[in-house]
Amino acid sequence: xxxxxxxxxxxxxxxxxxxxxxxxxxxxxxxxxxxxxxxxxxxxxxxxxxxxxxxxxxxxxxxxxxxxxxxxxxxxxxxxxxxxxxxxxxxxxxxxxxxxxxxxxxxxxxxxxxxxxxxxxxxxxxxxxxxxxxxxxxxxxxxxxxxxxxxxxxxxxxxxxxxxxxxxxxxxxxxxxxxxxxxxxxxxxxxxxxxxxxxxxxxxxxxxxxxxxxxxxxxxxxxxxxxxxxxxxxxxxxxxxxxxxxxxxxxxxxxxxxxxxxxxxxxxxxxxxxxxxxxxxxxxxx
Numbered sequence: 557x558x559x560x561x562x563x564x565x566x567x568x569x570x571x572x573x574x575x576x577x578x579x580x581x582x583x584x585x586x587x588x589x590x591x592x593x594x595x596x597x598x599x600x601x602x603x604x605x606x607x608x609x610x611x612x613x614x615x616x617x618x619x620x621x622x623x624x625x626x627x628x629x630x631x632x633x634x635x636x637x638x639x640x641x642x643x644x645x646x647x648x649x650x651x652x653x654x655x656x657x658x659x660x661x662x663x664x665x666x667x668x669x670x671x672x673x674x675x676x677x678x679x680x681x682x683x684x685x686x687x688x689x690x691x692x693x694x695x696x697x698x699x700x701x702x703x704x705x706x707x708x709x710x711x712x713x714x715x716x717x718x719x720x721x722x723x724x725x726x727x728x729x730x731x732x733x734x735x736x737x738x739x740x741x742x743x744x745x746x747x748x749x750x751x752x753x754x755x756x757x758x759x760x761x762x763x764x765x766x767x768x769x770x771x772x773x774x775x776x777x778x779x780x781x782x783x784x785x786x787x788x789x790x791x792x793x794x795x796x797x798x799x800x801x802x803x804x805x806x807x808x809x810x811x812x813x814x815x816x817x818x819x820x821x822x823x824x825x826x827x828x829x830x831x832x833x834x835x836x837x838x839x840x841x842x
């Protein structure tokens with residue numbers, strides 16, 4: 557296991573990095589995380605991802621164990637030590653390790669646990685995936701009611717993603733009790749409807765407030781595309797002109813089939829391709 561991790565004040569080889577077995581993130585899922593895309597050695601959407609991390613921490617009343625400025629130093633240094641020019645930087649913060657397992661918050665508070673890692677991504681593979689498009693399946697919404705918090709509690713997500721893999725698909729879209737798509741296991745869901753409007757579900761507690769989603773919305777509106785923040789059903793997605801997903805590691809990735817029903821002509825559409833090109837041409841923040 558190659559690579560370097562930052563854990564609670566020290567850099568260590570990934571194979572030697574350790575946290576306490578009493579850590580509440582490990583025992584109770586009492587932790588949040590954030591992911592930053594890195595391209596050509598620069599961090600994209602830097603401030604927006606940091607703001608989302610801080611929001612998640614505030615919602616769970618977990619303190620950041622250092623200043624934002626210090627955390628930026630650690631993120632950049634971890635990225636450098638792992639020689640990541642194209643990839644992702646990952647930050648996880650738990651409420652910390654306690655002397656005994658208990659559901660209530662520790663009192664007095666303990667020092668939160670901070671983990672920072674970075675890894676390379678195969679840009680050629682990502683580009684090939686974008687060129688060909690991906691398939692998604694739909695699955696009933698089984699997650700908790702605060703999906704806007706980027707919590708490490710991802711069991712429903714990984715079960716749905718495994719089901720997608722076993723079905724020969726790349727991603728799974730959760731569908732709520734009213735039949736509307738909420739989001740993917742690790743992505744925001746979009747369609748270009750039969751009127752040519754770009755549609756994605758509005759922000760609420762029901763879905764993660766996607767940073768790449770926000771960037772794509774801004775780019776679309778700047779290009780005077782018709783944008784509607786409104787939910788859509790799985791049936792509407794299957795009848796759409798185009799569909800795509802957005803997430804930090806691969807923006808505007810075309811969906812060519814939903815539950816094996818082809819979207820459009822089964823190839824990435826022009827709106828998806830234009831938004832992807834526009835996003836990848838955007839200037840990184842740091």
